[in-house]
Amino acid sequence: MLLKLEHVKKEYDSFKLDCSLEVKKGQVTGLVGSNGAGKSTTFKSILGLIFPDEGNIELLGKDISAITASDKEEIGVVLTEANVCEYLTAKDLIPIMKAMYKDFSTEDYMDKCKAYGIPLKKIIKDFSTGMKAKLKVILAMSHNAKLLILDEPTAGLDVIMRNELLDMLRDYMENEERGILISSHISTDLEGLCDDIYMIANGKIIMHEETDVLLSEYGVLKLTKEQYETVDKAYILSSKEEKFGYLCLTNQKDFYMENYPEIAIEKGNIDDFIILMEKGVRK
Amino acid sequence: MNLIINNSSMTPIYEQIVSQMKEKIMSGQLKPDAMLPSVRTLSKDLRISALTVKKAYDAMEQEGYIVTVHGKGSFVANVNPNLAIEEKQKEVEKIFEQGIRKGKECGMTKEDMMELFDVVLSDF
Numbered sequence: 441m442l443l444k445l446e447h448v449k450k451e452y453d454s455f456k457l458d459c460s461l462e463v464k465k466g467q468v469t470g471l472v473g474s475n476g477a478g479k480s481t482t483f484k485s486i487l488g489l490i491f492p493d494e495g496n497i498e499l500l501g502k503d504i505s506a507i508t509a510s511d512k513e514e515i516g517v518v519l520t521e522a523n524v525c526e527y528l529t530a531k532d533l534i535p536i537m538k539a540m541y542k543d544f545s546t547e548d549y550m551d552k553c554k555a556y557g558i559p560l561k562k563i564i565k566d567f568s569t570g571m572k573a574k575l576k577v578i579l580a581m582s583h584n585a586k587l588l589i590l591d592e593p594t595a596g597l598d599v600i601m602r603n604e605l606l607d608m609l610r611d612y613m614e615n616e617e618r619g620i621l622i623s624s625h626i627s628t629d630l631e632g633l634c635d636d637i638y639m640i641a642n643g644k645i646i647m648h649e650e651t652d653v654l655l656s657e658y659g660v661l662k663l664t665k666e667q668y669e670t671v672d673k674a675y676i677l678s679s680k681e682e683k684f685g686y687l688c689l690t691n692q693k694d695f696y697m698e699n700y701p702e703i704a705i706e707k708g709n710i711d712d713f714i715i716l717m718e719k720g721v722r723k
Numbered sequence: 724m725n726l727i728i729n730n731s732s733m734t735p736i737y738e739q740i741v742s743q744m745k746e747k748i749m750s751g752q753l754k755p756d757a758m759l760p761s762v763r764t765l766s767k768d769l770r771i772s773a774l775t776v777k778k779a780y781d782a783m784e785q786e787g788y789i790v791t792v793h794g795k796g797s798f799v800a801n802v803n804p805n806l807a808i809e810e811k812q813k814e815v816e817k818i819f820e821q822g823i824r825k826g827k828e829c830g831m832t833k834e835d836m837m838e839l840f841d842v843v844l845s846d847f
Contacts, residue, residue, distance in 0.1 A: 466763075466773070610767040635774040652775040656735030697733075707733060 441465070441501065442587045442619040448485050448495035457481050457492075457643040463587065466616045468609070470634035470651070471623040472714060478643040479623045480520070483591045486621075487517065500586060513541050516580030518590045523572065526565040530558050530575060541583035549582045556604060570601035577605055581612050588612070590622040594629050602626065606633050627710035631655060637710065641718045647677075649691075659693030660708035660716065662686075667703060671696075673723075680720035689716040724760050728769050736771055740779035748788055748799055749807045759789060759797040 443463040450457040457478045463469045471479055484490045486497060488504060497504040500514055524533060530553055537544045553560055556574050564572065577593050588609070594602045606629060609620060624630050630637060631651060639647040649658070663671060664685040673679075675692035689708075690696060697705055706712075726743045728736055747753040759765075762780060766773040780797055783789045787806070791797045826836045 468772070606770075607767075610763075610770075613773070614761075614763050614767070616763070631772075632770040633772070635772045650774055651772040652735070652737060652778060656737070707731065 441498065443486065443500075443621060444496075444498040445482070445486070446496040446498075448482070448492045448497055450481055450485060450490065450492045455481075455643055457485075458495075459485075459640065459643070459645055460495075461621075461638050461645060461648070463619045463621045465619055466613075467635040468613060468620040468622065468633055470630040470637040471621065471640060472625075472627065472630060472637060472710060473623075473640035474714070474718060477640045479640060480591060481643070482640070483519070483589060483621075483623070486589060487515075510542070513543065513583060514586045516583065516585035516588045518576045518580050518588075518593045520592050520595060523576070524564060524579070527563055529561050529563050531560040533579065537579065537582060543584040544582055545584070549578065552578045552582070552608075556608065570597050573597055573601070574605060574608070577608055581608070586618055588618070588620040588622075590620065592623055592625065594624055594626055602629055609633060627714070631710060639714060639717055646717055646722070647713070653691075654710065654713065655707070657693055658689065658691050658708060658713060659696070660706045660712050661688040661690055661696055662704040662706070663688060667700075671700060671703070676723065678716045678720035678722045680716055687716060687720070689713055689720065724765060724768070726765075726769060728771060737775050737779040737782065740765075740769075740776065741782050744779070744783060745788055745810070748802055749810070753799045755799050755801045757799045759799065761796060 441462060442465055443461075445459055445461050448457065448459045455476070455478070459478060459482050461469070461471070461482075471482065473479055481490070485492050486499065486504075488507070499507055500511060502511065534546055534549065537549070538546065550560065552558075553575075556578065558571060558575050558578065564575065567575065573593060573596070577590070580588055580590070590609075594605055597605065609622075610633065612618060613620065622630070622634065634651050636648065636650045637654060638645050661671075661676070662684070668679070668686040668688075675690045675695050676688045677691055679686050679688040689712075693705060693707070696703055726740060728739055730736070732739065744753070744759075759780070760768070762773050762776045766776045769776070780789065780791065784791055784797070787800055788802060789797050790800045823836065826839075831839075
């Protein structure tokens with residue numbers, strides 16, 4: 441187990457976090473949720489940037505209070521608003537990284553910069569958004585970290601850049617000892633990368649499922665008012681009233697396809713599931 | 724490994740992997756003892772989660788199509804050629820079942836169905 445959170449609680453004036461989640465070795469775990477749902481608070485708690493009021497955090501098999509500076513070298517981080525100094529070049533970062541991380545590999549870093557089109561001698565201020573984002577991920581991956589913690593690494597990137605970035609992460613995962621915790625607002629990114637996904641809303645984890653199960657067994661039913669009255673609701677997780685009737689989220693799509701062939705059933709995607717879990721009436 | 728995954732299909736992705744790999748094994752495109760790509764590599768190539776690939780490999784191992792040696796990887800098993808025929812027969816049986824169920828739903832008798840069966844068969 442690379443990371444384990446048990447009822448990590450943090451209370452602010454208008455917000456309460458109560459989060460439990462796990463990241464296993466060899467797995468990519470996603471965290472999705474709308475703005476203000478508690479994703480960043482969770483990330484900050486894991487990194488020791490804020491201190492939870494209650495609960496346990498286990499990082500790399502140790503309680504977070506016992507984590508040393510050299511343990512922290514095993515963690516690679518990308519945060520949304522944390523950037524490297526913009527007046528440096530990618531090459532200037534080498535001695536800084538070297539001084540900070542024992543395992544930093546200059547060669548590997550330069551190779552990756554080259555492979556992903558990051559110029560070494562241009563000042564970072566003149567980089568495009570996509571290049572800055574890629575550099576941040578390359579830096580997180582440059583010191584052989586076991587655990588990557590990535591808070592929206594793909595935010596603001598076009599589809600091509602996002603794909604390149606996700607491929608970088610897939611390459612990183614070829615080493616089975618590693619794991620990634622990643623958040624994103626773009627659900628297709630997560631569908632193709634994560635092994636399991638946690639959904640967070642109002643500070644609470646409201647759903648945890650393997651991506652494979654989400655994509656193969658979950659679905660969205662579109663029901664007329666009459667159908668909604670009569671349909672067996674045993675496998676409906678959440679429903680939301682619409683002009684035409686009801687949208688319902690099920691975790692047993694096949695049950696409805698077999699027993700109610702007249703119902704319109706969509707495979708749906710993680711975005712649909714988020715909307716229904718957050719805005720619908722949950723069972 | 725050339726597999727085509729249809730992300731918008733209602734068929735679960737792991738089932739798509741299983742059926743395409745089985746076909747490759749049955750047709751001899753994948754020979755016994757051939758090494759399969761690792762779970763991570765295939766997941767990277769297909770841009771799907773590693774657990775999905777693992778599920779597919781586990782299912783094929785259970786059915787005896789592949790063998791996984793811990794620490795070494797997964798390999799194509801020596802598949803009994805009768806298995807291929809059995810597999811196809813199962814598919815045919817399934818299609819018949821669907822047909823019969825539909826026939827029953829609209830009130831066809833056994834005789835009606837037999838008659839229809841003969842009519843269709845005579846076309847071949």
